[in-house]
Amino acid sequence: MQKSFSLDGLKVGDVAKISDLNSTELPSKFFEMGLLPGCMVEVMHKAPFNGPIGLHLLSTNNLIAIRKSEAVHILVEK
Template sequence: MHKSFSLDLLEVGEQATIRQLDSSELPSKFYEMGLLPGAVVKIKHKAPFNGPIGLQISSSNTLIAIRKSEALHIFVEK
């Protein structure tokens, strides 16, 4: 069994499955965009100096950018 870790630790090109979201720290729009447990995401871009993280949600082929502070509350598994 793999151990889950926060989304911000993934590198560009890596893919992982969302296992858990800290709903008390994230806005409801994340769920509406498809960031749900079981969704597969791939890191497309990471801006320098703790800037936004661009990710692709595989099920809907949606590209979104989230803050690193938000990515800390999304837990994934490879």
Template sequence: MQEKLSLTVLKIGEKATISAVNSEELPAKFLEMGLLPGHVIEVKHKAPFNGPIGLHIHSSNVLIALRKSEAEHIFVEK
């Protein structure tokens, strides 16, 4: 079994499957865009100095940016 990691530890170009989302800490719009358990994501961009993280959600073909504080509430498996 693979370890659950926070989305913030992924590097640019890495793909992972969302294993859990703390929906109480995230706005509903992220869930509506496809940040749901079981969906595959890929890190496209990481801004320096703890800036936003750009993600590609493969199931809905959406590119979104998350604050690091929001990304900490999304857990993935490589």
């Protein structure tokens, strides 16, 4: 069984499945954009100095950027 960890722990090029989200800490726009449990994401870019993380949502083919402070509330499994 895979262990869940936060999305900010992924490296560029990693693909993972979202297993859980802390919905009290994330804005509702994340759910509207397709960041839902079961969604596969690929890390496209990580900016230096705790900058934004660029994600490719494979299920909807969307490209989005989220803050690292928001990424810690999204749990993923490789």
